[in-house]
Amino acid sequence: DVKVTQSSRYLVKRTGEKVFLECVQDMDHENMFWYRQDPGLGLRLIYFSYDVKMKEKGDIPEGYSVSREKKERFSLILESASTNQTSMYLCASSTSGPNTGELFFGEGSRLTVL
């Protein structure tokens, strides 16, 4: 069974703390994504990666960075967490090529910043 695993389902952090959200996929997918989900706003793309050590900004990259040192792992980093980063974070992966595009999602990491 294909799987995208996010390391933490629930996190509570304080303002200014550095936060790491980890995501691992076991499908040998080239592409990996980090989305943020907020009520009424749907899913918004933060960053994505086509390959190891490659990254591209999505629609809302401010305040975030990412790391992809291995093909199966994609990390989202909040250098200095702020209360407006309280949200649900969803990691996803997909394979490349035409006639594709299906994303496989993890179960999400709900982050609360106090």
Add this chain to the structure above:
Amino acid sequence: AQSVTQLDSQVPVFEEAPVELRCNYSSSVSVYLFWYVQYPNQGLQLLLKYLSGSTLVKGINGFEAEFNKSQTSFHLRKPSVHISDTAEYFCAVRAFYNTDKLIFGTGTRLQVFP
């Protein structure tokens, strides 16, 4: 660029009634279209997708959607809903040439009452 509009943020319906969740998209190029479902406290999973071919697409759990290019719509339908269909539903679009980003709508919460 592509965009997706889900016209209804919430759709209440009684069990065994039919339901339609509306999705309209905007794009200057050909697109691939997707519907995802998110059950409470879970990630998103694919319901169905349109890549090419027949404009009527059947998915899991008895759902289907019809691609209408002239009306730029991809509405999701089910002839008879169950309590277990209560969830949030997201429509998404991807340009056919672009292997990276899926653009998501803001979601429709389907609430099925007994």
